[in-house]
Amino acid sequence: LVAQWKQSREHSEDIHHKLMQAYPEVPDWWYGALFIFMSIIAVITCEIWDYKLPWWGVLLAIAMSAFFALPVGLIQAVTNQQPGLNIITEYVIGYMLPGHAIANVTFKTLGYISMAQALTFTGDLKLGHYMKIPPRAMFWAQLMGTFIAGLTNLLTANWLLASQKGICEDNKQFGCPSANTFYSASVIWGVIAPDRMFGPTSIYNAVNYFFILGFLLPIPFYYLKKFWPNSALEFIHIPVLLAATGMMPPAQAYHYTNWLAVGFLFQFFARRYHPDWHLRYTYILSAAFDSGTAFMVLFSFLIFTLRDVDMPYWWGNPEDSMCPLESAPYIPLAPPPAA
Structure with a gap:
């Protein structure tokens, strides 16, 4: 963290930063005012709707998300992997407020999703930086997009709950x-x-x-890389x-084998043996897969579903199950021994 911070302060300006200086930056007080306003809204929401999460729990969740945003963001910037705070937040509030499920998931959402959305917002700002989009336009576009997406998600969820029988239970289309x-x-x-x-x-x-x-x-691998630089240990993260x-x-084993x-x-075969093709088409193909999946x-x-x-x-x-063990008879548990 310290090394990355020093590098960011001492590194010379790149061409993207020089070109973006033509646009006015977003004032810090815009972010500060939005942060304070939404924090107040979160406290009021939890108090009015009686989520069993007191005001100090809301502030603690927000503080945790703000504290972990920098180290988790650094890991994501280097590795494209974002460690989640869901277990940590659940663990903390589970000890503070045991027996309150709604308070637990609310604290987790405020503590984990707030950080995840902040890093997503940062990534979008970086994309806008490379695309030379004015920062203030990016700020308002993100703000309006968040409002529209949140409202759309809420309306869609309520519509599905009202229209789909057995949703999240025995509904084949909506398992x-x-x-x-999340419920578990x-x-x-x-x-x-x-x-x-x-x-x-x-x-x-x-x-x-x-x-x-x-x-x-991670500690032994850090020192092993010091002793044997430029070795296969460099690929262990x-x-x-x-x-x-x-x-x-919810991912299952076959998801991991496909991934x-x-x-x-x-990332290995194409990158090593067809580097020109990999450089030109891999990320375009990845975006095509994502878009195609969403449309399908x-x-x-x-x-079908509607x-x-x-x-x-x-x-x-x-039509038949691909798992032959699914129809295997269950062995009942032996009755407990008589007292």
């Missing part, structure tokens, strides 16, 4: 894996609370040692390795 993960976390960290779930008397108490392991694990598991759940195959194909999800919803039509059966979507 809601992310929402179920609220039960584990909010209702049960970390003291009962991972406390000294719990069978899961040993899980706490992984916090210490995650803190200590512990935050990246550990952050990769952050998508599980590994695609990543190996483009929308078309699938309009064609009309309550099942997806056609074919080789990639067989």
